[in-house]
Amino acid sequence: MKTISKNIMLLLFIGKIFTAQAQDVNSLLTKGTQLYNTGKYTEAIPIFNEVISKSPNSVNAWYNRGQCFYKTGNYDMAIQDYSQVLRINPKYVDGWFQKGLCNNLRKNHNAAVADYSAGLAIAPNDAQLLYNRGIANADRNSLDSAMLDYNKAISINPNYTKAYLNRGTIFYRKKDFTNAVKDFSKTISLDANISEAWANRAIVYTAQFFYDLALADYNQALKINPSYVKTLLNRGILYNKRKENNLAIADLTEAIKIDPNYTSAYIMRGAIYYDTKQYEFARNDLQKVLQLAPNNKFATDLMVKINALPPKQ
Numbered sequence: 001m002k003t004i005s006k007n008i009m010l011l012l013f014i015g016k017i018f019t020a021q022a023q024d025v026n027s028l029l030t031k032g033t034q035l036y037n038t039g040k041y042t043e044a045i046p047i048f049n050e051v052i053s054k055s056p057n058s059v060n061a062w063y064n065r066g067q068c069f070y071k072t073g074n075y076d077m078a079i080q081d082y083s084q085v086l087r088i089n090p091k092y093v094d095g096w097f098q099k100g101l102c103n104n105l106r107k108n109h110n111a112a113v114a115d116y117s118a119g120l121a122i123a124p125n126d127a128q129l130l131y132n133r134g135i136a137n138a139d140r141n142s143l144d145s146a147m148l149d150y151n152k153a154i155s156i157n158p159n160y161t162k163a164y165l166n167r168g169t170i171f172y173r174k175k176d177f178t179n180a181v182k183d184f185s186k187t188i189s190l191d192a193n194i195s196e197a198w199a200n201r202a203i204v205y206t207a208q209f210f211y212d213l214a215l216a217d218y219n220q221a222l223k224i225n226p227s228y229v230k231t232l233l234n235r236g237i238l239y240n241k242r243k244e245n246n247l248a249i250a251d252l253t254e255a256i257k258i259d260p261n262y263t264s265a266y267i268m269r270g271a272i273y274y275d276t277k278q279y280e281f282a283r284n285d286l287q288k289v290l291q292l293a294p295n296n297k298f299a300t301d302l303m304v305k306i307n308a309l310p311p312k313q
Contacts, residue, residue, distance in 0.1 A: 025055045032064060041068040059088050063095060075102040093119045097129060100136065109140035127156040131163050138170060146170050161190045165197055172204055180204045195224035199231045206238055214238055229255040233265050245272050263292045267299060279306050 032047035048065035051058055066081030082099040085092050100115030116133035120126060134149030150167035153160050168183030184201035187194060202217035218235040221228065236251035252269040255262055270285030283306050289299040 025051055025058065028054075029058070029060055029064075032061075036064060036068060036071075039071075041071045044068050057088050059085050059092060062088070063092070063098075066098060070098060070102060075106050078102045079106075091122050093123050093126065093129075096122070097132065100129075100132060104132070104136045104139060107139075109136050112136040113140070113142075125156055127153040127160055127163070130156070131160065131166070134163070134166060138166070138173075143170055143174060159190055161187055161194065164190070165194065165200070168197075168200060168204075172200070172207075177204050177208055193224055195221040195228055195231070198224070199228065199234065202231075202238075203234060206234075206241070211238060211242055215242075227258050229259045229262055229265070232258075233262070233268065236265070236268060240268070240272055245276055248272055261292055263289055263296070266292070267296070270299070270302065274302055274306065279309060282306060 028047055028051045032044045032051065035041075035044035035047065045065060045068050048061045048068065051061035052065070055061065062081050062084040066078045066085065069075070069078035069081060079099055079102045082095045082102070085095040086099070089095070096115050096119030100112045100119070103109075103115055104112035113133055113136045116129050116136060119129045120133070123129065130149045130153040134146045134153065137143075137146035137149060147167065147170050150163045150170065153163045154167070157163070164183045164187045168180045168187065171177075171180035171183060181201060181204050184197050184204065187197040188201070191197075198217045198221035202214040202221065205211070205214035205217060215235070215238060218231055218238065221231045222235065225231070232251045232255035236248040236255070239245070239248035239251060249269060249272060252265045252272075255265040256269070259265075266285045266289045270282045270289065273279070273282035273285060283303070286299045286303050286306070289296050290303070293299070
């Protein structure tokens with residue numbers, strides 16, 4: 001009986017140790033999660049390190065630390081942590097999703113497609129996985145595959161605004177302007193405050209030579225987001241097509257004010273100055289282009305033309 005009593009006491013003692021360790025791990029997980037939720041990612045990482053050292057198979061610790069690395073832009077470390085999550089639990093769909101996201105951000109588009117596909121093998125009707133695989137497919141120029149992904153995402157969620165927006169871009173890249181306009185219009189009908197939808201539809205209208213419709217859309221896009229330099233550039237290009245060069249220069253100047261290193265705006269403004277015989281202004285813009293992009297052929301060639309002009313009398 002004494003031997004049995006001692007064994008029971010030992011088991012109870014060991015059980016208390018395990019319980020205390022589990023409570024400690026849970027407490028640390030809670031602390032790390034609270035830090036993460038308040039945006040204190042670098043402070044959360046050492047907490048999750050401690051959890052992992054105490055509980056190496058904690059999916060939550062590996063995943064949460066991966067999220068911290070992702071949020072701080074350390075995609076390689078994030079991928080390593082998500083890989084550990086998936087080693088422990090290969091059916092953890094969020095692990096495949098986040099790993100795919102990081103791989104795509106690192107321009108490992110094929111790896112991203114493989115990750116999203118692994119997640120979809122587990123959750124075939126996950127519209128967000130389909131949407132993100134569509135992005136990765138588009139990024140690797142697999143436009144037909146991207147189209148299929150967006151189509152299925154929309155069939156699962158008919159109000160998936162971003163899927164319509166991205167599918168519209170695929171239609172535009174395939175020069176199917178009619179369906180591109182339909183998708184951008186659908187995006188706008190679902191959420192009229194997405195400036196990119198207005199700007200993208202304007203690009204399609206410009207390609208169709210519907211300049212008045214394009215201008216109205218650019219105006220609306222900039223009303224929503226006045227600091228969107230790409231839209232200012234494109235509206236400036238449209239004004240140039242309409243022979244309204246003063247308005248074009250105003251838009252390009254505003255884009256440069258917002259982003260002083262916006263090479264495309266300097267190129268376009270320099271070209272307009274050249275065409276309107278304002279050669280010194282053109283020279284200044286092209287010199288700036290060559291500071292930012294020394295091998296820019298357009299700027300180099302135009303500078304040769306300017307330098308070949310006869311001196312002003």
